[in-house]
Amino acid sequence: MAVLSEELRDQIRAQFPKYPNKRAVVLPALHLVQDAQRHVSIEAVREIAELLELHPSEVHDTMSFYQFFKDEKHQLGKHRVWVCRSISCMLRGGEELLQHMCERLHVHPGQTSADGKITMEFAECLGACEGAPCVLVDDEAHMNITPEKADELLKNL
Amino acid sequence: MAEFQPVLLARVGKPDSHLLETYRRDGGYEGFKKALGMAPAEVVATVKDSGLRGRGGAGFPTGLKWTFLPKDHPGPIYLAINADESEPATFNNRILMEEDPHQVLEGIAISCYAIKSKAAYIYLRYEYGRSYRVLQKAIDECYAAGIFGKNIFGSGFDLDVVLHRGAAAYICGEETGLIESLEGKRAWPRIKPPFPAIEGLFRKPTIVNNIETMACVKNILDLGGDWFKSLGVPPDPSNPRDAGSYGPKLYCISGHVNKPGCVELPMGITARQLIDEHGGGVWKGRKAKAVVPGGISMGFLSASELDTPLDFNGPGKVGCLGLGTAAITVIDDETSMVDVLFNCARFFAHESCGQCTPCREGTAWMHKILTRIRMGEGQMRDLDLLTEVAASMGIIPGTTICGLSDGAAWPIKNAIKKFRPEFEEYISTGRKTVKPAESLMAAH
Numbered sequence: 099m100a101v102l103s104e105e106l107r108d109q110i111r112a113q114f115p116k117y118p119n120k121r122a123v124v125l126p127a128l129h130l131v132q133d134a135q136r137h138v139s140i141e142a143v144r145e146i147a148e149l150l151e152l153h154p155s156e157v158h159d160t161m162s163f164y165q166f167f168k169d170e171k172h173q174l175g176k177h178r179v180w181v182c183r184s185i186s187c188m189l190r191g192g193e194e195l196l197q198h199m200c201e202r203l204h205v206h207p208g209q210t211s212a213d214g215k216i217t218m219e220f221a222e223c224l225g226a227c228e229g230a231p232c233v234l235v236d237d238e239a240h241m242n243i244t245p246e247k248a249d250e251l252l253k254n255l
Numbered sequence: 256m257a258e259f260q261p262v263l264l265a266r267v268g269k270p271d272s273h274l275l276e277t278y279r280r281d282g283g284y285e286g287f288k289k290a291l292g293m294a295p296a297e298v299v300a301t302v303k304d305s306g307l308r309g310r311g312g313a314g315f316p317t318g319l320k321w322t323f324l325p326k327d328h329p330g331p332i333y334l335a336i337n338a339d340e341s342e343p344a345t346f347n348n349r350i351l352m353e354e355d356p357h358q359v360l361e362g363i364a365i366s367c368y369a370i371k372s373k374a375a376y377i378y379l380r381y382e383y384g385r386s387y388r389v390l391q392k393a394i395d396e397c398y399a400a401g402i403f404g405k406n407i408f409g410s411g412f413d414l415d416v417v418l419h420r421g422a423a424a425y426i427c428g429e430e431t432g433l434i435e436s437l438e439g440k441r442a443w444p445r446i447k448p449p450f451p452a453i454e455g456l457f458r459k460p461t462i463v464n465n466i467e468t469m470a471c472v473k474n475i476l477d478l479g480g481d482w483f484k485s486l487g488v489p490p491d492p493s494n495p496r497d498a499g500s501y502g503p504k505l506y507c508i509s510g511h512v513n514k515p516g517c518v519e520l521p522m523g524i525t526a527r528q529l530i531d532e533h534g535g536g537v538w539k540g541r542k543a544k545a546v547v548p549g550g551i552s553m554g555f556l557s558a559s560e561l562d563t564p565l566d567f568n569g570p571g572k573v574g575c576l577g578l579g580t581a582a583i584t585v586i587d588d589e590t591s592m593v594d595v596l597f598n599c600a601r602f603f604a605h606e607s608c609g610q611c612t613p614c615r616e617g618t619a620w621m622h623k624i625l626t627r628i629r630m631g632e633g634q635m636r637d638l639d640l641l642t643e644v645a646a647s648m649g650i651i652p653g654t655t656i657c658g659l660s661d662g663a664a665w666p667i668k669n670a671i672k673k674f675r676p677e678f679e680e681y682i683s684t685g686r687k688t689v690k691p692a693e694s695l696m697a698a699h
Contacts, residue, residue, distance in 0.1 A: 116417045118331070118457050124439030125422060129381075150439075163441035163608075164422035165699075166381065180382075183695070184343040185551055186509035186584050188598050193695050220695075222425065222602055223343040224382050227509035227582070228516045237384025 102145045106134055110149055120150040124160045128167050137173040175210040175217040177255045180234040183220045186227035195231045196220055198245045202252060216255055261519040262478070262503055263470045267354040273389050275396040278357040284402055286476035290365045291410040298369035302472055305480030306487075306501035311337055311428075311465030312550065312579050313658075314567045316498050317472070321370050323452035324460045333461040334367050334375040335437065335451075336469065339421055339428040341380055342550035343602060345582040347505035347517050348466035352379075352386040355470075356393035360416065362469030364402065365476055367414050370462050375416045378433050381423050391418050425606035429657045430463040431455075432608065443610045444657035467505055487522035488566045500566030500578075507582035508534040511541065511590070523569075526583055527561040534585065541587040545674070549579025551599045552662025554669030558588075574672065576665040592674045593681050596666060597625040603663035604698035614660035617648040621667055622698050630696075633682040638675065641667050 102110075109130050113123045127146045131138050138146075138161060140154075147154040161167045168174055181187075181196040196207065200218055203211040210217040226232040229241020233251065240251060266272045266281060278284070290298050303318025324332060340348040351359055363375050379387055394416050397403040405413045424442055426432040431445035434456050455461025475483050487501040500522040506529055509515045513535030520533075526546045530537060537543050546556045548565060554575040556563055563569045567578050586595055604622035609615045621644055624637050645668045648654055649661035671678060 116415075119438075121439040122437060122457075125420070125436065128422070129420060160440055164424055166422040166424070183598075184602055185547065185595065185598050186344045186515075188594075189510045189584070189586065189590065197695065221382070221423070222605060223341060223345075225340055225346040225349050225380070227344050227346050227507065227584075230509060230515065234382055234384075237381065237387070239382075239385065 100145060101135070101139060101141045102131065102149075103134075106130060107145075107149060110146070121152060121156070123150055124152070124157055125164075128157075128161055128164075132167055132174070136175070137168045137170055139170045172208075173210070176215050178217045178219060178236055179252070179255075180219045180221035180224065182222070182224045182226070182230070182232050182234075184223035186223070187231040190230040192231035195233070195243060195245065195248060199233075199248050199252065202249065216252065259503075259520055262474050263351065263358070263467070263505060264355075264517070264519045266358070267350060272354050273356055273393065275357060275393065275400060278355075282477070283357055284361055284364075286473055287361050287364045287368075287402070288408060290368050290476055291408060291412060295369050295371055298365065298476070301480050302369065302475055305475045305483040306499050307468065307471050307475060307483060308498060308500070308567060309465055310467035310471065310504070310580075312342065312552075312577075314578060317464065317468055320452065320464075321366075321462060323450065324370055324462065325453065328371075328460055330371070331374060331457075331459050332370055332372040333456045333459055334363065334370060334372045335430075335433060335456050335461055335463045336363060336375060336377040336466060337428060337430065337433055337463055338377050338379040338383070338386070338466050339433060340383075340466070340580075341425045341428050342552060342580045342582065344509050344547060344584040345507055345550055345580040346509075347507050347580070347582070349383055349386055350505075350517050351466055351470055352383065353389050356386075356390045357397075358473055359390075359466055359469050360393055360397060360402075362471070362473035363416060364407075364414060366462070366464065366469060366472055368412055372462070373413050373415065375414070376437055376456065377416065377418045378421060378427065378437055379418060380421045380427070387418065387420060394418060424608070425602075426608040426657075426659060429659060432657065433463065434461065441608075443608055444659075446656055471502060488564065488568075491568055494568065497568060500568065504565075504581055506533075506565065507580070508585070509582070510547075510584040511538045511543070511587040512536065512585050513538050523564045523566045525562045525564055526556055529565070529583055530561070530585055537585060537587055539587070541589060543585050544588040544590065545586045545592065545595070547582075547584040547586070547666075548575050549577070549581045549583070550662075551584070551602065551666050552659075553577055553579040554665040555586075555673060557673045574669060576661060591681070592670055592677050593625070593629055596670045597622075597629045599666040599670075600625045600663075601696075601698050603659070607659060607663065611655040611657075611660065613648040613654040614663065617644050617660065618663050619698070620644050621663070626696050628678070628682060631685050635679065635682055637682070638671050638678055642671055 432442040436442040451461040490497040490499040607618040645664035
């Protein structure tokens with residue numbers, strides 16, 4: 099049975115006119131699928147390839163390069179929370195914050211909380227250095243995060 | 256000297272600064288209309304004469320880059336905008352995109368007209384979710400108002416602008432890595448030549464420019480090249496190859512300062528002025544031990560080098576790789592340089608794309624050696640080993656395809672040269688400043 103819904107296929111096809119070839123739609127398609135399904139399964143890779151007229155290995159080659167995309171063995175939680183560990187955040191407590199948040203959820207970076215709600219990750223510079231340490235919740239940045247504010251953030255997800 | 260009035264950031268912080276309505280009220284898209292009344296070559300000449308150099312890090316003269324496109328090419332020609340701002344401590348492009356997206360889009364429209372491109376692709380890093388939503392809305396507004404699309408303002412010029420999201424990889428900021436990624440492939444930089452101006456995106460002539468560069472182009476059309484050239488630093492007479500450091504620049508200030516932020520100033524301000532006059536001074540009453548001049552790839556300024564002017568020449572004169580992104584990170588005198596350098600090495604070990612062996616292996620080894628030093632198990636000879644590995648990787652020694660490797664090597668070379676006694680003391684006392692969790696030591 100197909101894993102990509104007709105709606106998802108339409109969303110992918112809607113990207114075609116923006117580019118001179120279909121291969122350029124690999125990243126937009128992977129984003130659409132991962133947003134909807136919280137991972138990109140090998141079957142989804144096959145179906146994306148068919149839509150884009152590529153070999154599945156070409157799609158998988160691209161997907162595996164970007165550690166951002168996760169396969170069925172590493173499914174994401176409902177939300178993805180990234181803590182910056184690069185220089186400006188590290189100097190203002192980013193690493194301690196990452197440790198604190200991981201302990202709060204009883205996970206290591208890259209793992210998902212037991213309730214399947216939150217995947218905790220470290221990030222390299224999030225480009226919000228004026229508000230270090232910063233945290234990205236899905237793709238929205240939150241700045242000047244203290245451990246107390248982090249607990250609040252996690253609680254509200 | 257009268258206080259400098261910001262131009263690129265003039266609208267930042269004003270109510271609804273991101274909307275087309277307020278932008279047009281402030282005279283927006285008049286520069287684009289003006290450009291449409293000129294010949295494309297005149298627009299190129301205006302930008303070339305202004306002395307504008309790319310704001311992304313390499314500082315290549317923008318107008319000159321545009322002239323590298325093949326003459327009378329039948330098309331398509333593409334403009335690829337590098338909005339993959341990922342150099343640690345850099346966030347000026349994010350502020351422009353979130354607060355004044357139309358300024359950037361107008362620069363893109365003008366640039367496309369100048370280089371005869373009908374399609375611009377903005378490659379935006381995934382992490383900038385807010386920028387994505389603001390920019391996409393601004394692009395939609397432009398299509399609805401006839402600023403993008405077919406036969407713009409009756410000029411016969413057509414333009415499509417596509418916003419494309421990345422997937423959290425630093426290497427996509429390298430221009431040919433960006434092109435490969437946009438084409439749907441792994442972001443492995445290409446061997447040059449051919450340069451993108453000859454064969455770039457979808458194997459067509461392509462110009463890759465930075466977001467802040469686009470904002471500069473917009474203001475050069477509005478205020479004239481002479482305005483741009485009246486700011487900044489003229490060429491160094493002792494360096495015949497120097498093209499000068501003209502115009503305003505967005506400087507980011509982060510790290511151990513009281514007031515981190517982004518300020519616009521004429522090029523050539525010093526790190527000390529940025530810290531004291533714009534960053535509120537070093538925090539907690541401490542002193543600066545070191546300053547990263549423009550993203551960690553550039554290396555470090557020591558405390559005695561803080562009066563270095565941050566123009567395209569200054570940082571290079573004191574052993575840094577260059578000005579980079581002009582994003583300074585201040586490191587106070589209670590911070591261990593071992594911790595700082597470990598952080599830089601871990602970053603590059605994580606972000607090396609793995610295509611060239613000296614970089615893939617070199618960044619991994621530098622990370623491993625610094626891990627053992629940081630854990631109190633370092634040996635004195637590790638310092639020379641680090642320097643040796645660093646010297647073997649990059650475009651400068653000629654062993655890699657792109658400059659990521661030079662950027663990875665530079666902080667290592669700089670730190671060990673400028674702060675060697677501190678590293679030696681750390682190793683000889685067998686001390687550990689911290690005992691971090693295992694998960695914080697690993698690169699991946």
